[in-house]
Amino acid sequence: MRKRIAIAFTAVFILNSLFAISSVQAASKKFALTSPVVKEKGMLPAEYTCDGASATPELRWSNPPKGSKSFALLMSHIPPIGPGGAETPHWYWIVWDIPATSKSLPKNNTSIGKLGGNSVNRDIGYAPPCSKGPGEKLYTYTLYALSKSANLGELSTASVNREILLKAISKITLGKAILNVNYTRAEGASDAPPPQ
Numbered sequence: 091m092r093k094r095i096a097i098a099f100t101a102v103f104i105l106n107s108l109f110a111i112s113s114v115q116a117a118s119k120k121f122a123l124t125s126p127v128v129k130e131k132g133m134l135p136a137e138y139t140c141d142g143a144s145a146t147p148e149l150r151w152s153n154p155p156k157g158s159k160s161f162a163l164l165m166s167h168i169p170p171i172g173p174g175g176a177e178t179p180h181w182y183w184i185v186w187d188i189p190a191t192s193k194s195l196p197k198n199n200t201s202i203g204k205l206g207g208n209s210v211n212r213d214i215g216y217a218p219p220c221s222k223g224p225g226e227k228l229y230t231y232t233l234y235a236l237s238k239s240a241n242l243g244e245l246s247t248a249s250v251n252r253e254i255l256l257k258a259i260s261k262i263t264l265g266k267a268i269l270n271v272n273y274t275r276a277e278g279a280s281d282a283p284p285p286q
Contacts, residue, residue, distance in 0.1 A: 119153045123233045123267035134271040140220030150194040155264040158235040161188035180209045181252040183216045186240040206250035219273045231269040237262045
């Protein structure tokens with residue numbers, strides 16, 4: 091009897107150990123978005139803003155969800171709630187139809203995926219952070235893993251905005267990876283477009 095109890099306790103211990111190991115492995119395989127130029131909640135170098143070369147940063151990702159057939163990227167900033175009580179998101183960079191085989195976007199990417207418009211200057215492509223407002227601002231890069239293409243082919247790229255992209259991928263998103271970065275403009279900077 092004691093031998094059976096000992097065996098049962100040993101089996102439970104082994105199962106618990108295996109479960110703990112698998113949980114750690116699962117956590118380490120989380121879908122993640124990183125950059126070699128800035129860490130999570132780190133300060134975005136000026137080179138990637140209007141105070142520098144207005145370059146797009148290199149981004150890398152790992153462990154996308156199984157079944158990912160395409161990726162889409164959105165860089166946005168949601169300012170504090172204004173007097174009217176409504177948040178007005180700004181978006182700076184939209185890229186979709188990034189191939190499933192891709193694991194990164196290079197610096198100054200214009201060749202991987204399709205570029206949408208932005209809310210800063212209404213042009214196609216990247217608009218660098220360039221706020222006149224005081225204090226540190228938080229900018230969020232979100233990479234969406236999709237079960238198929240965003241299917242925005244009928245729209246002109248300039249007309250693809252944040253709302254259109256999010257609506258198009260709402261039912262095909264398998265997961266998302268987020269990288270948050272900060273930027274503070276030098277006091278007295280005056281070469282910015284209208285406040286964002």
